[in-house]
Amino acid sequence: MHTPIPPASLDRLLRQCHLFASLDEAQLAQVKAGMRLLQLDEGQRLFDFGQPAERFYMVAAGRIKLFRVSQEGDEKVIEIIGPGKSFAEAVMFMARHHYPVNSAALEPSTVCSFDAQGFLALLRASPQLCLTLLGEMSMRLHARLNEIDSLTLQNATFRVVHYLCDQLDENGRTIDLSVPKNVIASRVSIKPETFSRILRALTDEGIIRIEGRHIEVLDLVRLQRYGH
Amino acid sequence: MHTPIPPASLDRLLRQCHLFASLDEAQLAQVKAGMRLLQLDEGQRLFDFGQPAERFYMVAAGRIKLFRVSQEGDEKVIEIIGPGKSFAEAVMFMARHHYPVNSAALEPSTVCSFDAQGFLALLRASPQLCLTLLGEMSMRLHARLNEIDSLTLQNATFRVVHYLCDQLDENGRTIDLSVPKNVIASRVSIKPETFSRILRALTDEGIIRIEGRHIEVLDLVRLQRYGH
């Protein structure tokens, strides 16, 4: 279960991540000095909403969900983070340094954590790094805008189809859900029952065929324009 | 209608805006060199979704709405910007420099526009300014998270009450809507009819009294916990 990550491939992962891609050797060494590796079991929490935020993260292996919980206990998945992606970088600049979401592993996972203050020091010394981070955050902001769009301007079916199209493989022939269906349902803000019914409808129309978490796309064109 | 803004109060507005608050005199002068003042009539467009984005903005007087339009023509108001607030700063870092929203004046308004490339040059020279902007953007990101929350985890009544509480005056006795009710309805993602009915319900309960765009709060405690 606890398969350690070899240092060489860890370096490659760090370089893949936008945050670290443009660092020189000395800067990267400084980042790695404050880095910690964590092994998470399936379901294990990483941080919770409201906790003081002193570290940010990158997924090395596995999948992490970011989510919120309503007063009634309903869970809403904000984002699903895979290998090579950073998250919670924005906490460095938040007024009171508290995490704005919860996080937990969807499967056994390895994540790197980084010291926010240390990285802030790097930022203060490197405008170029600042600009990279600004670019990263403007992308996230833009993604959130699109999210709000589809929540308000589009119905449930459209959101599901949109999510599926995002997950298409390079050929556009298959889709690998890679996380439990109820997590995806929460991600697109519907109930598992509704998600199931929408997949059923797509299947009945002959657009897809489902085998567990694997989906075969039978008619890509019709899938893409389903719900207009 | 076209009441020009005196230079002194314009300076004060610029200093109020987070983006410019920490600039030194030389930097501010550079910003003002690339600045343009625009007078907008009610309903006039400022920029549209997808247009090349070379400038960002600050409201000097009036109110600007940022919004999107669905394929069916439905409008969703993302944000309502008032005096002293900047908007569209994030376009400086967007991949292809296109505005991600539309913008239009809700009333006769004065806005300043700034050259994005010029400001980028300032950023490249000033890590402190970068950090200010990063803080600003992380706030926006956080606000969008809360928005997604209330869209998915809360019902229409809750969202309306939440909006009303945001607009309370300092005493908590009155609320000034300051924009047409249908704009607010779109902002909280409901139809004008539903908005009207919810205000009616709050009135029938004796919680508020309505006079046009002005609302008197009769029972603040019950308003705040309406809908739990």
Added chain:
DNA sequence: TCACAACCTTGACGCCCGTCAAGCGCGCGT
């Protein structure tokens, strides 16, 4: 002053999606 156009309100009705409940299939651990 009158008329028109926005904006807003109110009622009737319907649909989408959530809720509740039952049943199925698969994996996992003892």
Added chain:
DNA sequence: ACGCGCGCTTGACGGGCGTCAAGGTTGTGA
């Protein structure tokens, strides 16, 4: 191998909110 539990599916039902339609109210310009 068996049984339990979890994730998923399916059906029946209901409610919240959108849609459609008909007035009412307000402000503005000729």
